[in-house]
Amino acid sequence: MLVIGERINATRRTIRDAVESRNIDAIVHEAKIQMEMGADYLDVNCGTVSATEEPEVMQWLVQGLEAAGPFPLCIDSANPDALSAGLAACQGRTIINSTSGETERFEKVLPLIAEYDADVVALCMDDQGIPPDSAAAERVGRNLVWRLLDAGIAADRIYLDPLVRSVATSPEAVPGTLELMQSLAKTFGGLHFISGLSNVSFGLPERRHLNRAYVVMSIFGGLDAVIIDPLDEALGALMFAAEALMNRDRFCMKYIGAYNQGKLAAR
Amino acid sequence: MGDIAQAMAGLEETKVYDLVDRQIDEGANPLEIVQECNDGMVQVGDLFSQGTYFISQLIFAAEILKHVMAKLDPLLANIESGDSNRGKVVIGTVRGDIHDIGKNLVITLLKGAGFDVIDLGVDVPPERFVDAVKESGASAVGLSALLNFTYPEMRTVVEAFELAGLRDRVKIIIGGAPCDENVRVFCGADYYARDAISGVSLCKEIYA
Numbered sequence: 001m002l003v004i005g006e007r008i009n010a011t012r013r014t015i016r017d018a019v020e021s022r023n024i025d026a027i028v029h030e031a032k033i034q035m036e037m038g039a040d041y042l043d044v045n046c047g048t049v050s051a052t053e054e055p056e057v058m059q060w061l062v063q064g065l066e067a068a069g070p071f072p073l074c075i076d077s078a079n080p081d082a083l084s085a086g087l088a089a090c091q092g093r094t095i096i097n098s099t100s101g102e103t104e105r106f107e108k109v110l111p112l113i114a115e116y117d118a119d120v121v122a123l124c125m126d127d128q129g130i131p132p133d134s135a136a137a138e139r140v141g142r143n144l145v146w147r148l149l150d151a152g153i154a155a156d157r158i159y160l161d162p163l164v165r166s167v168a169t170s171p172e173a174v175p176g177t178l179e180l181m182q183s184l185a186k187t188f189g190g191l192h193f194i195s196g197l198s199n200v201s202f203g204l205p206e207r208r209h210l211n212r213a214y215v216v217m218s219i220f221g222g223l224d225a226v227i228i229d230p231l232d233e234a235l236g237a238l239m240f241a242a243e244a245l246m247n248r249d250r251f252c253m254k255y256i257g258a259y260n261q262g263k264l265a266a267r
Numbered sequence: 268m269g270d271i272a273q274a275m276a277g278l279e280e281t282k283v284y285d286l287v288d289r290q291i292d293e294g295a296n297p298l299e300i301v302q303e304c305n306d307g308m309v310q311v312g313d314l315f316s317q318g319t320y321f322i323s324q325l326i327f328a329a330e331i332l333k334h335v336m337a338k339l340d341p342l343l344a345n346i347e348s349g350d351s352n353r354g355k356v357v358i359g360t361v362r363g364d365i366h367d368i369g370k371n372l373v374i375t376l377l378k379g380a381g382f383d384v385i386d387l388g389v390d391v392p393p394e395r396f397v398d399a400v401k402e403s404g405a406s407a408v409g410l411s412a413l414l415n416f417t418y419p420e421m422r423t424v425v426e427a428f429e430l431a432g433l434r435d436r437v438k439i440i441i442g443g444a445p446c447d448e449n450v451r452v453f454c455g456a457d458y459y460a461r462d463a464i465s466g467v468s469l470c471k472e473i474y475a
Contacts, residue, residue, distance in 0.1 A: 251327035253278070 002225035005034035024064035057084035062089035080108035101126030134176035156190035168203035178221035275307025354474035355405035359387030370426035393427035
C-alpha cells in the first residue's frame, strides 16, 4: 500500500498560517511526523493562494522541504504552472497530483510527466466534469488511461483516482467505484488505483467510520494507494489488516512488521 | 551461527537462496548446508516460543526451507549412493501433527544412504505404523512431530507395537522439535535422533 500523507495542505489552518508567515519549520515538522508514521510520499498543496502566487509558494515549499529532507513529494495542484515550479525544485522521485481527462489539463501536465520522469495521479473526469454514473466513469477512465499509455506513460506509473462521490448524495458511489477498479485492472495490468477520503463521507456524522470502511472495501476492490492522514493510527492498522486479509501481504510479514513497530496499538 | 543460519533465522528469503546457491556453486557439502538451515530453523522455533515470531513466520520459514531442500535434494540423493538395500525404514508424522519438512529431510537422506523407506505421510494413526511394519517386515520405525503437544502420541505408537506383540521386532526412533532424551524415556522409544543426520546414523546402526 502506497501511503501519501495529506497534511501539508493549505486548506488546513496551521499550514495556511505557516505559508502566510513563510514559516518553513512548521512545514518541515508536518513532513517529519508523517514520515515517522510511515508515509511513503508527502502531498504538498497550496491551492488556497491566488493562481499567480501559487507557483512561487509551491517552489518555496518544495525547496524548504528538500533542504530539510529530502522527502519524497507528491506535488499537488490543479495549476500546471504551480506543478512545474514544484517539480523543478524536487530532488528525488516524485508524483504529480494530478492530471485528468480535461483537455487543457491533460495537455499541459503530459509534458511535465515526461520531463521529470514522474508518476502521475489521473483523476477520472473529463471536459464534462465528474462522470454522472458508473457506465460513464468506466468510459472516461478507460479513455484517460489509454491516452496516457499512448503518450508513452507506463501503466504502473499511473495512479487512477476513481473520484468517489459522497455516499450521502450518491448511494451507489462505492459499489460503482469497486466495479470500476476491478474492471480496469483486468484491462490495464500494473495500473494503480488511488483515493482520498474527503469525499465519500461528506455530509454525514462521525465520518471516520465511513472513511475507514471505505478504505477497507476499496482494498478489496484493488485500491493500492491512498492520500490520508498517516497520524490516524486506527486507519493505518486497518489498512495493514485489510491487505493481509486480501492475500496482499505474504505470510503477514507487513502486518507483523507493523506490529513490531508499534503501529497496531490503536483500539 | 553461519550466514545461512542467520539469514534463515531472520527470514531473509532471497538472501538465504543466494547464499545456498553460492555454496552449492562452490561445491560445499550439502549436508553442511542442511545443518545450517537446521540451526536457523531452531532459532526460528526459539523466537516463536519466546513470542517474538508468529505462526505465519513459522510457516514462512518452512516455505524457505522447502525451497532450499528442492535445491539440495538432487545433491543429497547422490551422497553415499552405491550402498543399496541397507534395509527398510517405516516413517511418519504422528497423529495430530501435519508437519513434514523434518520427516521429508530424513527420508531424502535415508534414500540417499540406500534405505528402502516406507513413508506413511502425516497425521498417521498408531495402527498404521503397526500395519506397515507387519507388511514390510521393517526393523526400524521413525516417528516425527513438530508440535509440543503431540509427543504423547509417540508413546501411544510405542504402546500399539507392544499390544500387537511386535515391540521386540522393531527399534523405534523419535525426532522433531519437542523431542529430547526425556521425551524418549517418557515414550519408551529406543532412540532419540537430534537431527536428520543422526537419524540416518541410527538406522545404519540398527541394520549394522
